[in-house]
Amino acid sequence: MTGIVYKSTGSWYQVKSDEGVFYQCRIKGKFRIKGIKSTNPIAVGDKVIFDLEKKGDEETGVIKKILDRDNFIVRKSVNLSKQTHIIAANLDLVFLLITIDNPPTFTTFIDRFLVSTRAYRIDTVLVFNKIDSYEIEQRAEVLYLKDIYEAIGYTCIEVSATQNKNVDKIKEMMVGKSSMFVGHSGVGKSTLVNAVEPTLDLKTKEISDQHKQGQHTTTFAEMFDLSFDARIIDTPGIKGFGIVDIDKYELGDYFPEFFEMKQHCKFNNCLHLKEPKCAVKEGLETEEISWSRYKSYLQILEGEEESEHYRTDIWNEDDNE
Numbered sequence: 001m002t003g004i005v006y007k008s009t010g011s012w013y014q015v016k017s018d019e020g021v022f023y024q025c026r027i028k029g030k031f032r033i034k035g036i037k038s039t040n041p042i043a044v045g046d047k048v049i050f051d052l053e054k055k056g057d058e059e060t061g062v063i064k065k066i067l068d069r070d071n072f073i074v075r076k077s078v079n080l081s082k083q084t085h086i087i088a089a090n091l092d093l094v095f096l097l098i099t100i101d102n103p104p105t106f107t108t109f110i111d112r113f114l115v116s117t118r119a120y121r122i123d124t125v126l127v128f129n130k131i132d133s134y135e136i137e138q139r140a141e142v143l144y145l146k147d148i149y150e151a152i153g154y155t156c157i158e159v160s161a162t163q164n165k166n167v168d169k170i171k172e173m174m175v176g177k178s179s180m181f182v183g184h185s186g187v188g189k190s191t192l193v194n195a196v197e198p199t200l201d202l203k204t205k206e207i208s209d210q211h212k213q214g215q216h217t218t219t220f221a222e223m224f225d226l227s228f229d230a231r232i233i234d235t236p237g238i239k240g241f242g243i244v245d246i247d248k249y250e251l252g253d254y255f256p257e258f259f260e261m262k263q264h265c266k267f268n269n270c271l272h273l274k275e276p277k278c279a280v281k282e283g284l285e286t287e288e289i290s291w292s293r294y295k296s297y298l299q300i301l302e303g304e305e306e307s308e309h310y311r312t313d314i315w316n317e318d319d320n321e
Helices: 107-121 136-151 167-174 189-196 247-252 255-262 280-283 291-301
Strands: 002-008 013-017 021-026 047-055 058-068 072-076 082-087 093-096 123-128 155-158 177-184 223-225 229-235
Touching: 013 047, 013 058, 058 177, 072 107, 082 177, 093 107, 093 167, 107 123, 107 136, 107 247, 107 291, 123 136, 136 155, 167 229, 177 189, 189 229, 229 255, 247 255, 247 291, 255 280, 280 291
Parallel strands: 021 058, 093 123, 093 177, 123 155, 177 229
Antiparallel strands: 002 013, 002 047, 002 223, 013 021, 047 058, 072 082, 223 229
């Protein structure tokens, strides 16, 4: 039988068969280690082949094979740096939820995520959530960030899940697709999912005042069928996003504005560092390329993880040197 993985809890997988029936499935023993370096060999969204077996009255499945993936979202595993974690597979669209405060989403995180989705050819929409709660300064920051990302071709939507602002726009984009909502804990993923499909009633939690961070409300990625011909994958909040397996000479290609300019660089293999006549560096001086984007590029290129050092105020021009 063939089906799609809707939920993974580490050892058991909920699979929906092509006939529309859900089965609890496990992995065949050897399958777990066969050439798979990920902490989770099977991800939500995977298309799998499985056999049914019956023990008494209970019918469960055994997954024999993963069918080829169209794409997937992968990041470095939190605790095992040499291993990767596949967040979800076979996605049509990803919504990256961004908040300016409570909790803050930094450009380093946004850019790392966009590099990864671009590398795996997944369309990404930037959703600026909680806009009903912003003061003038925070509102200006939203507009500043929108200017940066819209200029390089990303769709940006301002949303208030609690006041239902632009939720219909999100729903329109989701029709006929498998979409994923992703972002830090506390950015309002579950609240937005509930606004999109109130019958799901996903659990939400308040922001922790002590650290201005969200508390995890989702512990496993899970896919849901929605009432308007769409599927959504709800994910646990992501604190950091480690880039996996991108060659340093290809990295600039996943920054669309760098890719557009590199044909004007003196050297074909320009890394946009100290090379003479680098069009990207010239673009920085003319403000065609934003400093925050360039800093993210340098950080990924140097193999550094996200750190407080890079969590600088985007208004701080002194940091540009």
